[in-house]
Amino acid sequence: AQSVAQPEDQVNVAEGNPLTVKCTYSVSGNPYLFWYVQYPNRGLQFLLKYITGDNLVKGSYGFEAEFNKSQTSFHLKKPSALVSDSALYFCAVRDLPRSGTDSWGKFQFGAGTQVVVTP
Amino acid sequence: SAVISQKPSRDICQRGTSLTIQCQVDSQVTMMFWYRQQPGQSLTLIATANQGSEATYESGFVIDKFPISRPNLTFSTLTVSNMSPEDSSIYLCSVELYMNTEAFFGQGTRLTVV
Numbered sequence: 001a002q003s004v005a006q007p008e009d010q011v012n013v014a015e016g017n018p019l020t021v022k023c024t025y026s027v028s029g030n031p032y033l034f035w036y037v038q039y040p041n042r043g044l045q046f047l048l049k050y051i052t053g054d055n056l057v058k059g060s061y062g063f064e065a066e067f068n069k070s071q072t073s074f075h076l077k078k079p080s081a082l083v084s085d086s087a088l089y090f091c092a093v094r095d096l097p098r099s100g101t102d103s104w105g106k107f108q109f110g111a112g113t114q115v116v117v118t119p
Numbered sequence: 120s121a122v123i124s125q126k127p128s129r130d131i132c133q134r135g136t137s138l139t140i141q142c143q144v145d146s147q148v149t150m151m152f153w154y155r156q157q158p159g160q161s162l163t164l165i166a167t168a169n170q171g172s173e174a175t176y177e178s179g180f181v182i183d184k185f186p187i188s189r190p191n192l193t194f195s196t197l198t199v200s201n202m203s204p205e206d207s208s209i210y211l212c213s214v215e216l217y218m219n220t221e222a223f224f225g226q227g228t229r230l231t232v233v
Binding site: 032034036041042043044045046049051090094106107109110111112 | 120123125128160161162164211213220221222223224225226227229
């Protein structure tokens with residue numbers, strides 16, 4: 001069974017300071033990991049993903065995430081937070097493609113971390 | 120990526136009534152999904168919308184309560200039937216493009232049942 005954990009319900013950071021949102025995962029095979037962001041009254045927006053390759057993944061809006069296999073973590077980072085980064089962030093893991101279909105398996109989302117960036 | 124139009128964006132409904140949510144995509148997609156996001160919680164997959172056949176429901180969700188249609192590769196509907204206040208949630212349409220690993224989401228429908 002696959003799962004992700006986001007240990008922090010909320011992260012508070014001052015504008016201009018580094019932002020880190022934590023995520024750990026548990027999978028039976030190779031992990032396929034994602035970060036999404038949800039702004040108020042909006043759907044989820046894709047930020048970045050790790051499938052294979054470099055452990056440091058760069059994504060949208062200046063965000064990046066580091067895959068750490070030994071620590072089973074995929075923390076989201078931004079060097080300098082903006083007030084506009086205030087939103088709900090979800091980490092997700094995904095099954096490998098299912099045999100006989102073109103699609104990857106189901107997403108398992110974390111509980112979400114509310115990021116509050118203060119001016 | 121894909122542009123997903125989900126309607127309505129929000130609604131307030133009386134208990135015992137039904138609401139149909141529409142999801143329209145600007146390109147042909149391989150998979151379409153419906154999720155529920157209860158207040159303060161994460162996303163829960165309701166079902167996979169299959170083109171031309173019955174949807175595949177997750178444990179805890181049944182067709183009588185959440186009938187789903189997908190008549191073509193770009194459109195799907197989710198109906199929340201016989202609503203109760205416990206159905207108050209955000210309902211999200213999600214799609215996948217061929218050979219893409221990430222999913223894309225509509226803006227969601229915020230449903231309040233009174």
